[in-house]
Amino acid sequence: xxxxxxxxxxxxxxxxxxxxxxxxxxxxxxxxxxxxxxxxxxxxxxxxxxxxxxxxxxxxxxxxxxxxxxxxxxxxxxxxxxxxxxxxxxxxxxxxxxxxxxxxxxxxxxxxxxxxxxxxxxxxxxxxxxxxxxxxxxxxxxxxxxxxxxxxxxxxxxxxxxxxxxxxxxxxxxxxxxxxxxxxxxxxxxxxxxxxxxxxxxxxxxxxxxxxxxxxxxxxxxxxxxxxxxxxxxxxxxxxxxxxxxxxxxxxxxxxxxxxxxxxxxxxxxxxxxxxxxxxxxxxxxxxxxxxxxxxxxxxxxxxxxxxxxxxxxxxxxxxx
Amino acid sequence: xxxxxxxxxxxxxxxxxxxxxxxxxxxxxxxxxxxxxxxxxxxxxxxxxxxxxxxxxxxxxxxxxxxxxxxxxxxxxxxxxxxxxxxxxxxxxxxxxxxxxxxxxxxxxxxxxxxxxxxxxxxxxxxxxxxxxxxxxxxxxxxxxxxxxxxxxxxxxxxxxxxxxxxxxxxxxxxxxxxxxxxxxxxxxxxxxxxxxxxxxxxxxxxxxxxxxxxxxxxxxxxxxxxxxxxxxxxxxxxxxxxxxxxxxxxxxxxxxxxxxxxxxxxxxxxxxxxxxxxxxxxxxxxxxxxxxxxxxxxxxxx
Numbered sequence: 001x002x003x004x005x006x007x008x009x010x011x012x013x014x015x016x017x018x019x020x021x022x023x024x025x026x027x028x029x030x031x032x033x034x035x036x037x038x039x040x041x042x043x044x045x046x047x048x049x050x051x052x053x054x055x056x057x058x059x060x061x062x063x064x065x066x067x068x069x070x071x072x073x074x075x076x077x078x079x080x081x082x083x084x085x086x087x088x089x090x091x092x093x094x095x096x097x098x099x100x101x102x103x104x105x106x107x108x109x110x111x112x113x114x115x116x117x118x119x120x121x122x123x124x125x126x127x128x129x130x131x132x133x134x135x136x137x138x139x140x141x142x143x144x145x146x147x148x149x150x151x152x153x154x155x156x157x158x159x160x161x162x163x164x165x166x167x168x169x170x171x172x173x174x175x176x177x178x179x180x181x182x183x184x185x186x187x188x189x190x191x192x193x194x195x196x197x198x199x200x201x202x203x204x205x206x207x208x209x210x211x212x213x214x215x216x217x218x219x220x221x222x223x224x225x226x227x228x229x230x231x232x233x234x235x236x237x238x239x240x241x242x243x244x245x246x247x248x249x250x251x252x253x254x255x256x257x258x259x260x261x262x263x264x265x266x267x268x269x270x271x272x273x274x275x276x277x278x279x280x281x282x283x284x285x286x287x288x289x290x291x292x293x294x295x296x297x298x299x300x301x302x303x304x305x306x307x308x309x310x311x312x313x314x315x316x317x318x319x320x321x
Numbered sequence: 322x323x324x325x326x327x328x329x330x331x332x333x334x335x336x337x338x339x340x341x342x343x344x345x346x347x348x349x350x351x352x353x354x355x356x357x358x359x360x361x362x363x364x365x366x367x368x369x370x371x372x373x374x375x376x377x378x379x380x381x382x383x384x385x386x387x388x389x390x391x392x393x394x395x396x397x398x399x400x401x402x403x404x405x406x407x408x409x410x411x412x413x414x415x416x417x418x419x420x421x422x423x424x425x426x427x428x429x430x431x432x433x434x435x436x437x438x439x440x441x442x443x444x445x446x447x448x449x450x451x452x453x454x455x456x457x458x459x460x461x462x463x464x465x466x467x468x469x470x471x472x473x474x475x476x477x478x479x480x481x482x483x484x485x486x487x488x489x490x491x492x493x494x495x496x497x498x499x500x501x502x503x504x505x506x507x508x509x510x511x512x513x514x515x516x517x518x519x520x521x522x523x524x525x526x527x528x529x530x531x532x533x534x535x536x537x538x539x540x541x542x543x544x545x546x547x548x549x550x551x552x553x554x555x556x557x558x559x560x561x562x563x564x565x566x567x568x569x570x571x572x573x574x575x576x577x578x579x580x581x582x583x584x585x586x587x588x589x590x591x592x593x594x595x596x597x598x599x600x601x602x603x604x605x606x607x608x609x610x611x612x613x614x615x616x617x618x619x620x621x622x623x624x
Binding site for chain 1 (some may be wrong): 335338339342344345346348349351352353354356358359360361362363364366367370375422426427428429433437438439440441442444446447448449450451452454455456457458459461463464465466469472498499500501506507510526552555558559561565566580583584587591596597600601604605607608611
């Protein structure tokens with residue numbers, strides 16, 4: 001038993017670790033390529049090497065071992081009181097740092113990436129805050145109030161959840177054109193605020209709030225609005241956290257609709273900007289991966305900070321991917 | 322009071338009930354306006370457009386012509402077949418992978434569980450745009466990681482994305498290798514809610530680990546499996562970002578998929594009627610698969 005148990009455990013861990021490495025390798029490769037040294041003159045062979053396009057691929061940022069090497073040599077030269085040589089190695093160290101981050105430098109100087117970053121961030125924040133207010137209100141009354149038309153509205157909303165979003169692309173495009181919203185952020189924000197998933201999530205969650213609490217507030221003479229803010233919202237906070245995070249992620253990553261309605265490079269969101277970056281620099285992978293890294297970092301940070309809500313959200317009535 | 326209410330007519334009662342709950346309508350109003358304007362009307366409108374030949378000033382009713390034209394066109398047929406191929410391979414793979422990985426993670430300690438959950442879920446949070454960009458690089462013929470690793474197994478290098486017989490498979494392999502983060506987490510949650518006593522009594526009856534998994538875990542996970550399959554099905558019918566960023570539907574139309582074709586038809590060719598018809602076909606296919614899936618699983622569970 002003991003022997004088999006440990007073998008099983010070993011197999012389990014091996015499979016999981018190997019698969020986790022495969023899963024994370026593309027993300028690792030984004031950062032490795034972004035931070036890879038550019039062209040480098042190899043003094044021993046006299047050849048110019050492009051590390052990003054080396055065969056076989058260099059699996060880590062080459063700047064790291066090179067930097068350590070130069071640093072050791074500089075230290076050795078200093079110990080031998082050879083200032084000129086030490087100076088030379090110190091310079092090489094600076095060059096290596098510059099070279100490592102040259103992709104980001106080119107990105108920040110040559111493109112509007114800060115603008116795109118800002119656009120993505122503020123649109124995601126506006127939509128998230130809007131959805132949180134609107135959907136919490138709607139979910140609350142759909143769960144806790146009896147009024148004519150309630151079931152009709154709820155089922156209409158549920159039914160449209162099954163319809164693929166691509167169906168509305170053409171009509172939305174025509175509407176946006178008609179109202180002169182092409183090339184504005186309203187064209188992104190308004191349809192995003194209409195997403196129905198949050199209503200469903202909030203309604204399901206609100207069902208678990210005890211009605212007696214709401215009844216008590218009413219007997220105390222609290223207005224509907226006050227009841228909502230002082231009783232419903234505090235109780236709904238866990239579901240709101242989940243909804244907020246998933247909304248933010250969806251809007252931050254949204255792609256198909258933004259590439260349709262945005263033409264002005266100043267208005268791009270990050271995914272749209274990345275697509276143009278790729279269209280214009282098909283083979284400059286260091287630059288492309290630097291852009292990808294800039295777009296990936298915020299979601300990675302958000303994920304690590306709020307991991308528990310991501311996990312909870314998925315199990316709370318089932319969320320999108 | 323009772324007498325008074327009785328004498329009222331039905332519409333009046335309804336209005337009274339509505340007036341009494343007027344606050345509820347006000348709470349619902351913002352969502353309702355947005356929903357009607359940006360979802361309900363566009364959905365209905367899409368059906369209307371699909372029966373029209375769209376013109377800038379005037380649209381003409383053409384009956385089912387758009388649908389006929391869609392099915393008659395070669396690119397649509399290819400897109401349909403490609404999308405189905407992609408779906409038929411990726412959906413079972415990702416659901417089974419999620420099940421397998423969750424089964425392995427479930428018995429681990431708290432710390433390891435958390436670690437693997439995070440590791441497998443992280444790529445799901447990352448934008449598909451980023452994943453597609455890096456995979457284009459991974460599939461690079463000369464410098465890509467993919468050929469480099471295949472070389473260890475003695476497989477000769479391929480120009481994966483630029484050959485018509487490998488391009489679709491490249492997209493399929495990539496999507497199978499992206500870990501099914503959502504599935505793993507949902508399976509883990511479902512596994513956690515299975516009462517331990519079921520396993521205890523099966524153990525007493527002499528069931529081994531595999532039997533316990535097959536006879537207890539799998540049947541009780543059925544609702545999760547159904548839900549995940551649906552989710553994954555809908556997602557894979559809508560495959561788009563990989564296509565536009567990695568192959569553009571090519572070479573030729575080797576990787577043309579439905580949503581990419583809809584996108585091209587609508588916003589490159591400005592054939593709004595045709596594009597809407599294509600989108601409705603996509604909807605109907607999704608619906609058929611969804612219903613078939615539901616029916617299959619529930620009929621089997623009744624047996």
